[in-house]
Amino acid sequence: MSNYDCHACREYNSLSRRQFIGAASGAAFAALTAPAWLPRVAYARQDCSGRDVIISIYLRGGADGLSMVVPFADPAYYAARPALAIPHPDSGDPNAAIALDEFFGFAPAMAPLVEAYRAGHLLVVHATGMVNATRSHFDAQRFMEVGKAADPTLYTGWLGRHLASVPPLRPDAILRGVGINTGLQRTLVGGPETLPIPNLDQFGLTGNAQTLAARRQAISDMYAMTHDPLRAAGETTLLTIDLLNQIDFAGYQPKGGAVYPAGAFGLALKSTAALLKAQVGVEAVAIDLGGWDHHNSEGPISGAMADLMTQLSQGLAAIHADLFSRSGAGTPNVTVVVTTEFGRRVDENGSGGTDHGYGGAMLVLGGNVAGGRVLAQWPGLAPDQLFEQRDLMVTIDYRHVLAEIVQYRLGNANLDYVFPDFTPNFRGVVCPSTA
């Protein structure tokens, strides 16, 4: 399978240039008719840097890439998964996989993403992951988020180091990175002006309203004089209270007919869309979707995993409709990446589930993504083709994909800092920025 499709990239280049112009001229119009939920600050300085903002979605628990993106043309898949396999697209089965090309297909629960795929905005990467295998969730997540395998001396995440090594998208940015979580995801650790915020719509001080200003001043004074990272967290928090309170998250109206799924994940995506459209300088958002550790009763067609895939695909489809529709101003260029710590064992286990494996799948969504295809160097699923006779091999280091996005879409050439001791090999996953 080819790795780099120059035609596709040229095509997307020209497309995104057109879109960029459209968005910029639209901005002037929309400034006159700004929707009520948008803060005035959004119009103080339009972002013309051409750099994308990034949403990094982590599927925690080790998502079964073979159930999400089905290698239906590999007969070993059906031999290994007598109970769990998703039927061949040509089977006529109502639960059959949805063909993406001659070889791979989406699980039926991923159907909401077919439109983005056909529009060329969604790239699927398969047989990908960390090249240094560990079947530990915690080591795999940690090292993957750090961006370097098996290095216990590195604490910061790849996205945190990215933020630390580019100038802010807005010079006056108060908040550059957000983890939609109660604790900061490792991915973002080390990012300047970066906070974990579990709910963007609830971020204010409690206590007596009459004394709020005085109390706030006392907190500000005390935190200004303490040590990092607590000092930085305190200062950024105080400024972020005002920032977020300018945005009416509850009244946010998505565009393009987008419908975000119910639940925490959908809410996180929806409020992220509102935050990014406000263009207050946030350039990286990390969102988790957990629960993929399906050792038991995996249910990829109608069960636990299908439910998760439905949330994921509906959420991404909503982002696609909302942020890529280009129907109005204030829409930044966004690239979304979806990763997981590992795929699962090729053979299903005796309890209708799958144990920890190695290679898995990854998704990249964006207006500047060379999508509409599955990028893979498929190693095969026959027993002698597997890693340690049990797992899908990793043939594309996930960092090749991320590094290309960091350089071409996030405008950061410091790849040796973002991914230390790694030589990226660009696969043409995105189109270089047109700005």
Place this chain on the structure above:
Amino acid sequence: MDQTHRFRPTAARATAGAPGGARSRRAVLSGAALAAFWGEQTARAGEPARHSAAPPVQTTGAGPLVRLIQRVTMGLTASELQAARQLGREGYLEHQLAYESIDDSVLAARLANYATLTMEPYQLFQLQPQQVVNELIEATILRPVLSRRQLLERMVEFWTDHFNIDINKNLDRFLKTVDDREVIRANALGTFPALLSASAHSPAMLYYLDNNVSFVGNPNENYARELLELHTMGADGAYTQVDIEEVARCFTGWTLYPANAGVNAGKFRFLAGQHDNGAKQVLGYTIPAGGGYNDGLIVLDILANHPDTARYVSAKLCRWLYQYDPPAPLVSSVAATYAATGGDIRSMIRTALLKHDLAAAEPKYKRPYHLFVSALRACGATITNVNGIRSNLLAAGQVPYNWGPPDGYPDNLDFWVGLVLPRWNFGASLLNSQVNGASVDINAFFAGVPNNADALAAHIDRALFGGEMDPFERQRIRDYLLPNAPTTQRKRDALGLAIASPGYQWY
């Protein structure tokens, strides 16, 4: 597009790790300085540290006794300080270790309202799951606030994370109550091998990690992997994927009775017919064929006696009790104690807290549960129900038994440090009757204290910090109370601000 900007890491920030003297308002850190803070400059120079970077030394010169109380309790109080002063360091630690002899009737009377805490699984199965879950979580919030057995509560929290079970998983809504009582609490200050064995037999654990459906011919690896990685040898332990598969075979058939099994429902069950009776090789040992139930016991014995287990559990315990990156000699001492005493937890705690200079330990950042409990204790809060405390814990990210993955809530700085707002708000809300079910009698708190800023600030320092409050922060709280004769509202605010102060986030 600007691709010419080159990022040049600069030298480590001069103030990183500086002691309390280097206080000045600084500009927002550059990315390089933040990276330097996270320890990567030194780490690259060849000082590997397995977990997160240590926090900057923020010591306020905590005396050994105050530091011991902070490590041994869920929050310093005036009465705890008084007791420790009477007993001395070793005497106070022994007092807390011998928890059975500490009268805890106040807590017991309060918990008598929670009938589910003492029920058997078959009884719990008759109830609405939410009732069972609520009573356990409520008890877990009340216990460290009200109990005089403070070290027990500290260790219950530690082992609850070590043997983490997500209470949201179907049957674990019922069974975690039993696990908490019969595995964690019963063994928290016993021996590690006994605790490990109790956990391996715990229906809640077997269900959580899918061992209940691991049968001969096609075992489920989930429990076996986490048993080695998280419960005993650690991710760096000397085991292989084959060891995991063999351990999984040894535990095939370890399951629980179904809900319709009468009084046995939800209890441990060995299903001999579902056990793999072939021979196995585990960590270099041959487990002969036909061992049945004993296969699992042999594995537990191998693991409990493995030096990797002694080292991993000791390092984690030192991290809990001493500092995030405990000194290697301390970990070795505790591991030696493990080996010498058969994993006696009390002996390991003595080594961890008394054999090295505890006053030199770096402060640790309170997790939300610890912070809120310590505030409730120090303020002498009255709790009529825990609903508001629980919702504050939810906002701050640490409702008990709600961590999904099996590694437990993180014990580190970098995960928790960013979300300060719910921590600030808890103090302000608590002092203003905005925490449902919890309140502070501000007049009782300041009873007998002259109504002037100096005296009030000094009292806050004594009650919350054992007299070792950061001088700048104490001064700022004092200034907040000016002019003298402050109103009750000002005093409420000042106490709430003390809970929100940077210094109170550490212990």
